[in-house]
Amino acid sequence: MSRMGRDEATLSEDQKQLNNLLSILPGMFYRCHNDPEWTMQFVSEGCLDLTGYQPDDLVNNNRISYGDIVHVDDRQRVWDVVQAANEANTRFTVSYRIISADGEEKWVWEQGLVMPAGENELSQVEGIITDITELIQTEQALSEREARLRSIFLAAPVGIGIVSNRVLLDVNDRICEITGYSKNELVGKKSTILYPSQVEFDRVGVEKYKQIEEEGTGTVETQFKRKDGQLIDVLLSSTPIDPKDLLAGVTFTALDITDRKQAEKDILDYTRRIEALLEVDNLITSSLEIDQVLAFIMTELEKVITYDSTTVQLLRDNHLEVVAAYGFPRSERVEGIVFPLESEFPNFEVITTREVLALEDISQAYPHFRTEANKYLSAEICSWLGVPLISKGNIIGMLALDRTEINPFSKDEIRLVTAFANQAASALENARLFSDANRRLERLTSLSLIDDSISASLDLRETLNVFLGQVVTQLQVDAADVLLYKPDTQTLEYESGIGFRTSVLQHTRLRLGQSHAGLAALERRLIEIPDLNRVETDFPQLPQFTQEAFISYYGVPLIAKGDIVGVLEIFNRTCLEPDPEWNGFLNTLATQAAVAIDNATLYDELHRSNENLVAAYDATIEGWARALELRDQVTEEHARRVVDLVIKLASSFDISGEDLTHIRRGALLHDIGKMGVPDSILQKKGNLTDAEWDIMRQHTTFAYEMLKSVDYLRPALEIPLCHHEKWDGTGYPSGLTGEQIPLAARIFAVVDVFDALLSDRPYRKAWSKDKVLSHIRQQSGVHFDPEVVERFLKIILVD
Numbered sequence: 001m002s003r004m005g006r007d008e009a010t011l012s013e014d015q016k017q018l019n020n021l022l023s024i025l026p027g028m029f030y031r032c033h034n035d036p037e038w039t040m041q042f043v044s045e046g047c048l049d050l051t052g053y054q055p056d057d058l059v060n061n062n063r064i065s066y067g068d069i070v071h072v073d074d075r076q077r078v079w080d081v082v083q084a085a086n087e088a089n090t091r092f093t094v095s096y097r098i099i100s101a102d103g104e105e106k107w108v109w110e111q112g113l114v115m116p117a118g119e120n121e122l123s124q125v126e127g128i129i130t131d132i133t134e135l136i137q138t139e140q141a142l143s144e145r146e147a148r149l150r151s152i153f154l155a156a157p158v159g160i161g162i163v164s165n166r167v168l169l170d171v172n173d174r175i176c177e178i179t180g181y182s183k184n185e186l187v188g189k190k191s192t193i194l195y196p197s198q199v200e201f202d203r204v205g206v207e208k209y210k211q212i213e214e215e216g217t218g219t220v221e222t223q224f225k226r227k228d229g230q231l232i233d234v235l236l237s238s239t240p241i242d243p244k245d246l247l248a249g250v251t252f253t254a255l256d257i258t259d260r261k262q263a264e265k266d267i268l269d270y271t272r273r274i275e276a277l278l279e280v281d282n283l284i285t286s287s288l289e290i291d292q293v294l295a296f297i298m299t300e301l302e303k304v305i306t307y308d309s310t311t312v313q314l315l316r317d318n319h320l321e322v323v324a325a326y327g328f329p330r331s332e333r334v335e336g337i338v339f340p341l342e343s344e345f346p347n348f349e350v351i352t353t354r355e356v357l358a359l360e361d362i363s364q365a366y367p368h369f370r371t372e373a374n375k376y377l378s379a380e381i382c383s384w385l386g387v388p389l390i391s392k393g394n395i396i397g398m399l400a401l402d403r404t405e406i407n408p409f410s411k412d413e414i415r416l417v418t419a420f421a422n423q424a425a426s427a428l429e430n431a432r433l434f435s436d437a438n439r440r441l442e443r444l445t446s447l448s449l450i451d452d453s454i455s456a457s458l459d460l461r462e463t464l465n466v467f468l469g470q471v472v473t474q475l476q477v478d479a480a481d482v483l484l485y486k487p488d489t490q491t492l493e494y495e496s497g498i499g500f501r502t503s504v505l506q507h508t509r510l511r512l513g514q515s516h517a518g519l520a521a522l523e524r525r526l527i528e529i530p531d532l533n534r535v536e537t538d539f540p541q542l543p544q545f546t547q548e549a550f551i552s553y554y555g556v557p558l559i560a561k562g563d564i565v566g567v568l569e570i571f572n573r574t575c576l577e578p579d580p581e582w583n584g585f586l587n588t589l590a591t592q593a594a595v596a597i598d599n600a601t602l603y604d605e606l607h608r609s610n611e612n613l614v615a616a617y618d619a620t621i622e623g624w625a626r627a628l629e630l631r632d633q634v635t636e637e638h639a640r641r642v643v644d645l646v647i648k649l650a651s652s653f654d655i656s657g658e659d660l661t662h663i664r665r666g667a668l669l670h671d672i673g674k675m676g677v678p679d680s681i682l683q684k685k686g687n688l689t690d691a692e693w694d695i696m697r698q699h700t701t702f703a704y705e706m707l708k709s710v711d712y713l714r715p716a717l718e719i720p721l722c723h724h725e726k727w728d729g730t731g732y733p734s735g736l737t738g739e740q741i742p743l744a745a746r747i748f749a750v751v752d753v754f755d756a757l758l759s760d761r762p763y764r765k766a767w768s769k770d771k772v773l774s775h776i777r778q779q780s781g782v783h784f785d786p787e788v789v790e791r792f793l794k795i796i797l798v799d
Contacts, residue, residue: 026158027108027130030066034086034114034123036079037065041124050108050131052101071097071105078110082125086114093580095132107136111580159234159256162241163191164249177581178234178256180227196225208238209246216243224254232258259588263595294324297399297424301326305413307401309381312389313339313347314397314428320347327402344368350386350398356418357386360408385409387421391429399424460600464496467593471570472499475586479550479571481505482593483517485564492517492567499571504544517567520555524564526583527555530575552576556590560598568593643667645751645795652791653743658715663744666719670748673703673720697732700724718742723749726783738785746785750776750792753783 028046033039043055057063070078074096085092093111100106112127159175161168171186179186179194186193195201200222208218219237226232235255242248297312309327311334313320318341325334339347346366350357359365362384383403389396399421401409409417464482471480479499483492494508513522520527529535530552554570568590578586646667650660674682677699681692688696703720707713722736722745729737757772767775773796780789 027128029128030112031124031126032066034082034117034125036075037061037067038070038125040066050100050106050129051098052104069098069100071099073097082112082114086123091580092127106131106133108132159254160251161186161254162249162251164241165247166191168193169249175254178226178232178254179224180230185227194224196223196231204236208236212238212240212246212250216240221257232256233261234258259592263591294428296427298324298326301399301401301417301420305401305409305417307385308404309402311337311400312397312424312428313400314389315351315395320351320397346384346386347398347400350388351395354388354390354395356388356414357384358409358414359384361406380404382406383408385414385417387414387417389421389425389428391425394429396425396429460597461496463596463600464593465498467589467596468496468498471568471589474589475570475582477570477572477576479548481508481569482558482566482597483508483510483569484566484597485521485558492521495566500548502544502547504548505569516553516555517569520557521564521567524557524559526557526587527553529553530577549573554586556586558590558594558597560594565594565597565601640668642670642748642751642755645755646748648795649747649751649788649792650744652795653747655743662715663719663747665713666716666744667748669703669707669713669716670719670723670752671699671703672706673699673701675706676702697724700733718744719748721745723752725749727785728782731783741785746788750784750788753779754792754796 026046028050029042029044030040030047031042033041039061040055040058041060043058045055047053047055047058051058051069053064053069058066058069067075078094078096081092081094091111091113093109095107095109098106098108108129109132110127110129112125115124115126117123159172159178161171161175163169168186168189168191171183173183175186176183181193192198192201195204204220204222207220211218211220217237217239219235222234222236223231224234233256235257236252237255238250238252240246240248240250294312298310301307301310307327309325311322311326312324314323316338320339320341322335322337322339328334339345341348341351343349344366346357346359346362346369361382362369363382381402382405385401387399387401389398399417401417403409468480468482471477477499479497481497481500482495484495485492490512492508492510492512494506497505508517510518512518516527516529532551532553548571550571550573552570552572552575554568554576556568556570557564558566558568570586643664647660647664650663655663677696681688681695684692700721700723704717707717707720719742721733722742725731725734725736725741725745726749727738727741727746729735731741754772754776757767757775758769760766773793776784776789776792780786
């Protein structure tokens, strides 16, 4: 009896541990008949949270069968998966939808095993069902919010362990996989072995046991330190074996959430980049060149809506003129077409009503337009959309989109094109107002945001080399490579590889659907070939491929934001027999590779865009300086002549980088304030009166007022505002003395006077170089900073 009592106690303790384990594991454990109704024999307490039904409701179909809970569209698929696993005598996994007691549709993931049946008995199915609705909903929400962006997070199996008195009593295989230790290396050791530090171990313990005392279960996010030293993020859930005796130990689960954490970071980074790109789009609309604006409209519109051809028509007096066209066989013939503002044309209705006009078949509503259009166009126009271009309350033209088949534009499409047209209208209007310098400057203020958004370039090849090293190591395969998808040519091209004996695959270039990788990309599915020798394949036809001696092959499509970005190929020289965990990890690696490729591509595109915009901005500044010189012929070429010498002199003060760039811009714009000086004074041939000099001296403050609101140019304002200040305080506009005057202005002042005295003026002839240098020496400590003069003279004498 004593032994029987001990056995019963042991059994009770085991049952208690099992119950504790089931209570902390997510989802529902079950045992059921292998019949179409999935008649339940046992259901865990997780049933209520998952389905809304009590366990007794499902057992023996008392209230409802589990088969009735499964979504009607998924029932046959679930049945087929389970029966296939039964025939193969393997475990099965399947995801499908259920309808809970309150009518809510949920997504669940099920894993189980069909148990052999006795004679004249139904076979039994045992397994676990977990709720993955939140994951599915998250993916759908991200897809809608970020232009069909989807980020796939695959849940890893849960690690399980038992701890008592800070000693690991037992762990499952998943804990070993997560940490890199063997079971023998963990069991019997202090649980601190799992943590990166004693501090983190103590923090988790305090928080965990506080939750256990208050709620019965403790859940904490922490980090484990793998055997190789790598830190991984885990979600740790703990429940006491005996709630009344915490010293009896706890059971815990450890869910590896490293991928989720990284994915969340990647999504946040991606969102910020998308927002930055949208900002760039807005900035591009501030281009000052009409041709650039029209080209942008033509290329960007294709990203918004599907159409066959489009035109931009600007209002010219009593007619509309096509100034840009796209999608026509001979676009040059379309540009320049004039549409009179007459009621026989749909353009007239768009302009007069200032409203969008969408026509399912333009020939029915406006037959005369169809007749006129046929004079210029080889293709028939059927469905038509006209959107007014309105800027600041004024209609400046319209945007027309054509389809060559009857395919009406939807309300969503019309909204998108209308929003785009508003941007296009603003861009076109800004280009037309090029002569308004102040307005241009305000438009350029936002360009400075681009400098802050780009910090470094991503080396995709280096990233892929590291990635492929992990693929080969973690999946224990012989070789792997990544083929990048080239949208322009719709081909897959070799980018990086590891583990190959020859270079035969480095020349890979495949069309979509061609070979195994092309098929994986085209059909967006895993291509699995356990034995290359038993199937027809392109590989053996390649020279040197037989030297590789590959047997197994896997091709995994790399998908980011819903788009194919490449294919991961895996090769092994023996037959692979992967389990579901191996496949799950392979998919996780594929997701990481897709994100890396997408991030690198996105960063490179943004970097190139920024470089082009900065170059365009500096070219615009030089254009302003040139425009001012053309107006003030007295100082023609002056700004450009002084720039190089100012840069050289500033460099002698160890000024470099952005500071030197601001000095260059300030030098180019030093006299921009003269735009506010009347021509009668600026171009006067004789000497100026005192009153005229008072006005002329205001050009420094005019420049400051014009440019101060431009964040991008604010660091360059020191020269336009202060280049007429003097060392002894007798200059203008503020009478600054000595080092109160910014160094940039002190440097520029010397070069400005040097160049001016060497040039003819209406009121005097140019001085000789010796006379000018003598004058500068005399003004050292009076007009000029002595140190600047000293360095300037050294440069001039060397030159």
